[in-house]
Amino acid sequence: MPLEEYTRKRKFEQTPEPPAKVESKAGHRFVVQKHDATRLHYDFRLEMDGVLKSWAVPKGPSLDPADKRLAMQVEDHPVSYFDFEGIIPENNYGAGTVMVWDVGTWRPLSPVPVEGKYVPGTDAEAAAMLAKGDLKFRLKGKKLNGDFALVKMKGRRPGSKGNEWLLIKKHDDYAVEGYDIDEYDESVLSKRSLAEIAGDEGSREWKSRPAAGRGKLKAAWLADAVAKLDRKNLDKNNLDKKKPAKNNQAVQTAPKKKRKS
Numbered sequence: 001m002p003l004e005e006y007t008r009k010r011k012f013e014q015t016p017e018p019p020a021k022v023e024s025k026a027g028h029r030f031v032v033q034k035h036d037a038t039r040l041h042y043d044f045r046l047e048m049d050g051v052l053k054s055w056a057v058p059k060g061p062s063l064d065p066a067d068k069r070l071a072m073q074v075e076d077h078p079v080s081y082f083d084f085e086g087i088i089p090e091n092n093y094g095a096g097t098v099m100v101w102d103v104g105t106w107r108p109l110s111p112v113p114v115e116g117k118y119v120p121g122t123d124a125e126a127a128a129m130l131a132k133g134d135l136k137f138r139l140k141g142k143k144l145n146g147d148f149a150l151v152k153m154k155g156r157r158p159g160s161k162g163n164e165w166l167l168i169k170k171h172d173d174y175a176v177e178g179y180d181i182d183e184y185d186e187s188v189l190s191k192r193s194l195a196e197i198a199g200d201e202g203s204r205e206w207k208s209r210p211a212a213g214r215g216k217l218k219a220a221w222l223a224d225a226v227a228k229l230d231r232k233n234l235d236k237n238n239l240d241k242k243k244p245a246k247n248n249q250a251v252q253t254a255p256k257k258k259r260k261s
Contacts, residue, residue, distance in 0.1 A: 032141075
């Protein structure tokens, strides 16, 4: 059953994560979520076969072809997870803060190069490459662009679960030597840092920012995601304002009048 593992690991009465649902309409979106859980890592997800195929990348993706990033394949996620940003409560699977670090679209690349260059492929080729353990694709995102490959590691190490892959940037015009992912700590949806999303003082300041300051978003699905996040934060802000303020001051009683003798 699709998304069975995703459902098994979550208590939806406690977590704000979306419920399991397999989409019937094919899409080619991708998302990278910065996730401060037990260990800080990045979740790399590609929309395929009505779900988000997912890998946990401890050091995050890189635009430097010299970097071969370990990527641990995890359970499929529902497509609606692509715009999930917020806090997973304690005592829940993956408890911690989640940021939408990058979003965009992806296209499979044919496994057979033409004149030494990879050309767009088909969904059938993508499925075959994934099964084989050598998926080549092209990203068009806010931060990540160009050609990449996910290559499954064949050597089984002691204690290995067989889910180890390498995420590798190909040499192209988008390659950046010495790329440092730590320089980019901002959500592409809310413009908040991970600490702000976690709910510190900066987060309360962010709520007062006008949503129109982001400029017009060309992709309709991305604009919808940002609008949904704005509505969610506005509703939460209005709810906070309606809560009665706590009065910590002691109630003073009026002094008693002395009786005349």
